[in-house]
Amino acid sequence: xxxxxxxxxxxxxxxxxxxxxxxxxxxxxxxxxxxxxxxxxxxxxxxxxxxxxxxxxxxxxxxxxxxxxxxxxxxxxxxxxxxxxxxxxxxxxxxxxxxxxxxxxxxxxxxxxxxxxxxxxxxxxxxxxxxxxxxxxxxxxxxxxxxxxxxxxxxxxxxxxxxxxxxxxxxxxxxxxxxxxxxxxxxxxxxxxxxxxxxxxxxxxxxxxxxxxxxxxxxxxxxxxxxxxxxxxxxxxxxxxxxxxxxxxxxxxxxxxxxxxxxxxxxxxxxxxxxxxxxxxxxxxxxxxxxxxxxxxxxxxxxxxxxxxxxxxxxxxxxxxxxxxxxxxxxx
Amino acid sequence: xxxxxxxxxxxxxxxxxxxxxxxxxxxxxxxxxxxxxxxxxxxxxxxxxxxxxxxxxxxxxxxxxxxxxxxxxxxxxxxxxxxxxxxxxxxxxxxxxxxxxxxxxxxxxxxxxxxxxxxxxxxxxxxxxxxxxxxxxxxxxxxxxxxxxxxxxxxxxxxxxxxxxxxxxxxxxxxxxxxxxxxxxxxxxxxxxxxxxxxxxxxxxxxxxxxxxxxxxxxxxxxxxxxxxxxxxxxxxxxxxxxxxxxxxxxxxxxxxxxxxxxxxxxxxxxxxxxxxxxxxxxxxxxxxxxxxxxxxxxxxxxxxxxxxxxxxxxxxxxxxxxxxxxxxxxxxxxxxxxxxx
Numbered sequence: 001x002x003x004x005x006x007x008x009x010x011x012x013x014x015x016x017x018x019x020x021x022x023x024x025x026x027x028x029x030x031x032x033x034x035x036x037x038x039x040x041x042x043x044x045x046x047x048x049x050x051x052x053x054x055x056x057x058x059x060x061x062x063x064x065x066x067x068x069x070x071x072x073x074x075x076x077x078x079x080x081x082x083x084x085x086x087x088x089x090x091x092x093x094x095x096x097x098x099x100x101x102x103x104x105x106x107x108x109x110x111x112x113x114x115x116x117x118x119x120x121x122x123x124x125x126x127x128x129x130x131x132x133x134x135x136x137x138x139x140x141x142x143x144x145x146x147x148x149x150x151x152x153x154x155x156x157x158x159x160x161x162x163x164x165x166x167x168x169x170x171x172x173x174x175x176x177x178x179x180x181x182x183x184x185x186x187x188x189x190x191x192x193x194x195x196x197x198x199x200x201x202x203x204x205x206x207x208x209x210x211x212x213x214x215x216x217x218x219x220x221x222x223x224x225x226x227x228x229x230x231x232x233x234x235x236x237x238x239x240x241x242x243x244x245x246x247x248x249x250x251x252x253x254x255x256x257x258x259x260x261x262x263x264x265x266x267x268x269x270x271x272x273x274x275x276x277x278x279x280x281x282x283x284x285x286x287x288x289x290x291x292x293x294x295x296x297x298x299x300x301x302x303x304x305x306x307x308x309x310x311x312x313x314x315x316x317x318x319x320x321x322x323x324x325x326x327x328x329x330x331x332x
Numbered sequence: 333x334x335x336x337x338x339x340x341x342x343x344x345x346x347x348x349x350x351x352x353x354x355x356x357x358x359x360x361x362x363x364x365x366x367x368x369x370x371x372x373x374x375x376x377x378x379x380x381x382x383x384x385x386x387x388x389x390x391x392x393x394x395x396x397x398x399x400x401x402x403x404x405x406x407x408x409x410x411x412x413x414x415x416x417x418x419x420x421x422x423x424x425x426x427x428x429x430x431x432x433x434x435x436x437x438x439x440x441x442x443x444x445x446x447x448x449x450x451x452x453x454x455x456x457x458x459x460x461x462x463x464x465x466x467x468x469x470x471x472x473x474x475x476x477x478x479x480x481x482x483x484x485x486x487x488x489x490x491x492x493x494x495x496x497x498x499x500x501x502x503x504x505x506x507x508x509x510x511x512x513x514x515x516x517x518x519x520x521x522x523x524x525x526x527x528x529x530x531x532x533x534x535x536x537x538x539x540x541x542x543x544x545x546x547x548x549x550x551x552x553x554x555x556x557x558x559x560x561x562x563x564x565x566x567x568x569x570x571x572x573x574x575x576x577x578x579x580x581x582x583x584x585x586x587x588x589x590x591x592x593x594x595x596x597x598x599x600x601x602x603x604x605x606x607x608x609x610x611x612x613x614x615x616x617x618x619x620x621x622x623x624x625x626x627x628x629x630x631x632x633x634x635x636x637x638x639x640x641x642x643x644x645x646x647x648x649x650x651x652x653x654x655x656x657x658x659x660x661x662x663x664x665x666x667x668x669x670x671x672x673x674x
Binding site: 223224225226228229230231232233234235236237243244247248321322323324 | 391393395429434435436437438439442443445447450451452453454455456461464465468469500502516
C-alpha cells in the first residue's frame with residue numbers, strides 16, 4: 001500500500017511539472033501580448049502611443065524576455081514564495097486578486113458537492129431497492145429533468161420565481177445593506193438566505209447523475225450471488241444492504257469524487273454571471289481576453305492541478321476501498 | 333401434518349412459478365421429497381429441472397419474480413421455542429422477511445452454493461464474512477467468533493488459517509474458496525446442510541478432495557445433507573437416498589442401492605446408461621438421452637418425460653398424469669409402465 005501511494009505520488013509530481021509547462025506554453029501561443037492589447041485600448045480611447053513607448057512598457061513588464069526565463073521565474077516564485085506573479089490588469093499580486101474569490105468558490109462548491117452526495121446516494125439506493133415503484137419513477141423523472149436542464153436556465157427560473165412570488169432579491173451573496181458590513185449574525189443569516197440558490201442550481205445536475213449512477217450500480221449489485229448468500233446467512237435485510245451491495249456500488253461514485261475537485265474551483269462562469277456570484281469563473285474569462293498571462297495562467301494551473309490531484313485522490317480512495325486494486329498496485 | 337420421527341424435513345406438492353413477460357415458467361410442478369435426520373439425500377437431474385429452486389425454496393431465497401404457489405415445506409426446528417424443544421414449521425407459509433425465517437437461515441439450514449468465485453463479497457475479508465454467520469446466530473464475542481472461524485478454516489483444510497482469515501476472496505483459489513464456503517456453512521452447526529452442486533465448478537481432483545472432506549465433516553457434525561448434483565458418480569459415493577428430478581417433479585426416489593441396481597423410471601434408466609464406462613470399447617459412442625428439455629414456457633400434458641421416452645405408451649402417457657408406484661423400501665417411481673400390482 002505504501003509503495004502504491006509512493007509510486008502514484010511520483011507520477012503525480014511529474015504530471016504537475018509537465019502540466020505547468022503546457023499551461024504556460026498554451027498561454028504564450030496566441031499572437032500578441034498584454035502590452036499590445038493595452039496600447040490598443042489606449043489608442044482606441046484616442047491617446048498617442050509611439051512604438052518606443054510600447055517597447056519600454058513591454059520591458060517594464062518583463063514581457064520582452066524569452067519565454068523559458070519567464071517560466072522559470074514564475075515557477076520559482078510559486079514554489080519558493082507562493083507568489084503566483086503580478087496581475088497586469090488589476091495591478092496587484094495574483095494571490096490578492098483571486099484570494100477572496102477562491103475562498104468563496106471553494107466554500108460554495110464544497111457545500112454543494114457534500115450536500116448533493118448526502119442527498120443523492122440514499123435516493124439512488126432507495127430507487128434501486130424499490131425499482132419501478134412510484135418513488136423510483138418520481139426520482140427518475142426528477143433526475144432526468146435535473147440532468148437535462150442547463151444550470152443557467154435553472155438559475156434564471158429560480159431567480160424569476162423568487163423575485164415574482166417571494167419578493168426577495170436572490171442574486172449575489174449578500175443583500176445590499178450588508179454589502180460592506182463586518183460579519184455578524186444578521187449577515188450570516190442573510191448570507192445563508194442567498195446561498196441556497198447557487199447551491200441548488202450548481203448541485204442539481206451532479207446530484208441527478210449521482211442518483212442515476214448509484215441506482216444503476218445498486219441494481220447490478222443487489223442481485224449478485226454474494227448478496228443472496230448474505231441473505232441466506234440470516235443477516236438482517238437492512239444491515240446486509242448497507243454492508244454488501246452499497247459498499248460495492250459506492251466504488252464508481254467514489255472514483256469520480258476526485259474529479260469534482262476541479263469543478264470545485266472552476267464553478268461555472270455562466271451560472272455565476274446569472275446569479276452575480278463573486279465566483280472565479282467570470283474573472284478567468286476576463287483574464288483570458290486581456291491576455292493577463294499570470295492571472296489566467298494561475299487560474300488554469302489551479303484548475304488542472306486540481307484535476308490531477310483529484311485523480312490521485314480517487315486512485316488512493318479506490319485502493320483503500322477495493323482490496324483487489326490494492327494488491328495489484330502494491331506487490332508488483 | 334406430522335413428520336415421521338426420523339424425518340427432518342418433508343416437502344410436499346411444492347409448486348413454484350416465475351411469472352415473466354414471455355409467459356409463466358413452472359419451475360417446480362409438485363415436488364415431493366423428504367430428508368431423514370443425519371442422512372444424505374442426493375438430488376439429481378438435468379440443468380433447469382428445478383434442483384436449485386427446490387433448495388432455495390427451503391431458505392425462501394427464490395430469485396424474483398418467483399413465488400411459491402402451492403405446497404408445504406415442513407421443517408423440524410428449535411427456533412422460536414423458549415425451552416429448546418422441537419416443533420414443526422411450514423416454511424412455505426411463513427413470511428420470508430420474518431424474524432423466524434431469518435433465524436432458521438443458517439442457524440438451522442445452511443447452504444453451499446455452486447459458484448465459489450462469486451459467493452463471497454470481494455470487499456470484505458473471508459474471516460469477516462464467515463464470523464458474521466456466527467455473530468448473527470450465536471451469542472459469542474467477536475474474539476470467540478474469530479477463533480471459531482480460524483478453527484473451522486483449519487478443519488476444512490485451509491493451511492495457515494490464522495493469516496488466511498484476514499485475506500480477501502481474490503487471494504484464494506476456487507477450491508479454497510469452496511472450502512471456506514463449507515466452513516461458513518457448518519460454523520453454526522446447522523441441522524440441514526444444502527450443497528447445491530458444490531463441486532461442479534471445480535476441477536476433478538479438487539472435486540474428489542471436496543467429497544472426501546464433506547464425508548468426514550458429515551460424520552463429525554451429524555447434519556442432514558441435501559446434495560444437489562447432476563453427477564451420478566458423486567451420488568453413488570456420498571448419498572444414502574436419491575431423488576431423481578425431471579421438469580420440476582421428482583420422478584423416482586429410493587435408497588441409493590435400489591436406484592443404481594434396480595432403476596424403474598425410464599429417465600433414471602437412461603441417465604444411468606449415459607454414464608461413460610471406462611471398460612467400454614473406444615469406438616463406442618457416448619450414450620445420450622434423445623431430444624431436449626422442452627421450452628420452460630411449455631406445459632407438457634400427461635407425463636412430462638413422454639416426448640423423450642423410449643417406452644412411451646401411445647394414448648396414455650401423453651394424456652394422463654402418471655401415478656406414483658411404490659416398490660417397497662421407500663422406492664417409488666412416477667410412471668405408467670408399472671401396473672398397480674404391488
